[in-house]
Amino acid sequence: MPPGSRGRRPRVLYLAYYFPPSRASGIFRARATANHFAKAGWDVTVYTAPREFFQTYLHNACDPSLEDTIDPDVTVVRPPMGYYAWEKDIRRFGRLRRNFPTVAGNLYKLFQSKVFPEHYLTWIPGVLSHAVKAHFKQKFDLIIATGNPFVSFAAAQVLGKLLRIPYAVDYRDSWTFNQFTEELKFPEGSKAFEWEARVLRDAAEIVFVNDGMRQWHIDRYPYAAERMTVVPNGWEPELMGEQEFVPPAPDRPLRFGYLGTVTSYLPLEELFEGWRIARSHPLLRDAELDIHGHLGFFPQDVAPLMERLPLDENIGVRYHGAFGKAEAKAVYARTDALVFCVPGARYVTSGKIFEYMASGKPIVSVHRPDIAATEVLDGYPLWFRGSELTGDDVAKSFIAAAEAARGVDRAQHEQAVAHAQTYTRAATLGPWEERMRKLVEGTR
Incomplete structure (x- = not known):
């Protein structure tokens, strides 16, 4: 009772x-x-x-x-x-x-x-x-x-x-x-x-x-x-829904995606440096890096953050703006691999990583190697990270994730989702x- x-x-x-x-x-x-x-x-x-x-x-x-x-x-x-x-x-x-x-x-x-x-x-x-x-x-x-x-x-x-x-x-x-x-x-x-x-x-x-x-x-x-x-x-199955196993079509470029608020704390310079380097690889030559989310929390945040996005460099980086929570499932569905870019160190987990894992898709880590989120990601089979937060290490992670996205099978997807299930709300x-x-x- x-x-x-x-x-x-x-x-x-x-x-x-x-x-x-x-x-x-x-x-x-x-x-x-x-x-x-x-x-x-x-x-x-x-x-x-x-x-x-x-x-x-x-x-x-x-x-x-x-x-x-x-x-x-x-x-x-x-x-x-x-x-x-x-x-x-x-x-x-x-x-x-x-x-x-x-x-x-x-x-x-x-x-x-x-x-x-x-x-x-x-x-x-x-x-x-x-x-x-x-x-x-x-x-x-x-x-x-x-x-x-x-x-x-x-x-x-x-x-x-x-x-x-x-x-x-x-x-x-x-x-x-x-x-x-x-x-x-x-x-x-x-x-x-x-x-x-x-x-x-x-x-x-x-x-x-x-x-x-x-x-x-x-x-x-x-x-x-x-x-x-x-x-x-954790993450909410009622919002994310069941993420079906749909490998990327072989005749189109890969789509990488960052989903979440872009803040001034993010290591954006390392992220885009790594992306530039990785684009020289055959699997990423025509790949896209889509940014989905608000730029900061206040109107004055937008302009300085927009300046840090290399949208005019013709390297496949695109800013798509914010999306409602009800749209999240569709955004994940059309993304082949996810970019986990977060600031800080051992005290930072970030709520977004739980949704990322629930997608069952490759995840590229762009952060210091000692952040608390690594405790959550440990055991996720499609996680790719470097030993340091540098452009070279980020590039290697992008390339490894691209190879995984092209080669992932249903068993790997299901193993990834099973890991995420331990973190439902x-x-x-x-x-x-x-x-x-x-x-x-x-x-x-």
């Missing part, structure tokens, strides 16, 4: 600032978590950002098709918030900011330095108000918060204390250090570190996407080590859901 009085379903409040219709990369883990818990019999309520934040202040950074993928049993609530850091229209400024902009700016900075160092702080009052009212109408049994942003963690800690219910935090990204550069984001002793220590001290469970991130936090917060665990990312989220269920049962 599910936990709760008189057999009622366990009730979880899920704090996920970025959630559909946002197209931010982290929403796929958040969407999958909410859906999985709902399918497992939980009463799931998601608190997320107001719709206007994505549509207006992030300039329509939305994918409306993603909302259709939310389980109908999931309740989505959008508490209001202030937009001080994003509002540029003077007509929408408050009275203090309109008349005394310097004073308003100084007060805002002081508030952040003394209370919580994130612009998203203005979301917390609405979350607390809505959650307390909802709890007294129908009790929550558990709070789960996912970050970034990490105001969700702070809200979970405050609500957990206030309502006397357990909470868990899910690190999609690192809060106080940059997993791409491996440098601290804040000065030692800053308010961010104070909050992180407080959150981890009181959390019932602390979840990370890979063991590298878990180990970093164990070293910094050893008192919470026993409550730290790993829940890998059900496989990765299932044990976590079971632990949360036992946690709730133990607190009643």
Whole structure:
């Protein structure tokens, strides 16, 4: 019987600032978590950002098709918030900011330095108000918060204390250090570190996407080590569908594809240097390298990233723009081999690699050899990578992947898909859901 009085379903409040219709990369883990818990019999309520934040202040950074993928049993609530850091229209400024902009700016900075160092702080009052009212109408049994942003963690800690219910935090990204550069984001002793220590001290469970991130936090917060665990990312069969074995037609050029957001952190120079070298090989002389996805997360990102794409060199590189999640299956189907280009080192996994593996197609790695994603790729039979992140090694990987694409058979494809099956969302989220269920049962 599910936990709760008189057999009622366990009730979880899920704090996920970025959630559909946002197209931010982290929403796929958040969407999958909410859906999985709902399918497992939980009463799931998601608190997320107001719709206007994505549509207006992030300039329509939305994918409306993603909302259709939310389980109908999931309740989505959008508490209001202030937009001080994003509002540029003077007509929408408050009275203090309109008349005394310097004073308003100084007060805002002081508030952040003394209370919580994130612009998203203005979301917390609405979350607390809505959650307390909802709890007294129908009790929550558990709070789960996912970050970034990490105001969700702070809200979970405050609500957990206030309502006397357990909470868990899910690190999609690192809060106080940059997993791409491996440098601290804040000065030692800053308010961010104070909050992180407080959150981890009181959390019932602390979840990370890979063991590298878990180990970093164990070293910094050893008192919470026993409550730290790993829940890998995964992929959604309901979105990807079954990828049929269709080898590339022998009379057309091979199509390589990068699918995902292009950011300034990507090693694009090494990628395109390797591609130029590889194009001298007979199998790649007429091959195409298709880039599918948004250029950055904000409008100002587009121009500088476009300049880094060698679209005018006549080397087969093409930019196809963004695609909706509902279109992903078709994009994978018309691609012969995939390019896994990611930044960072041992703390980076990337959610995209799980979909890549689910395609059952050759994968070219363009990244440092020690990133956390290699733990996931280990055992995938169509994975091609170099020992260093150099143009020569990338070229060798492209050539090996091209040979595999031309020679792959059904057995290899099925072996690749079988490896990916160990990373479906059900496989990765299932044990976590079971632990949360036992946690709730133990607190009643």
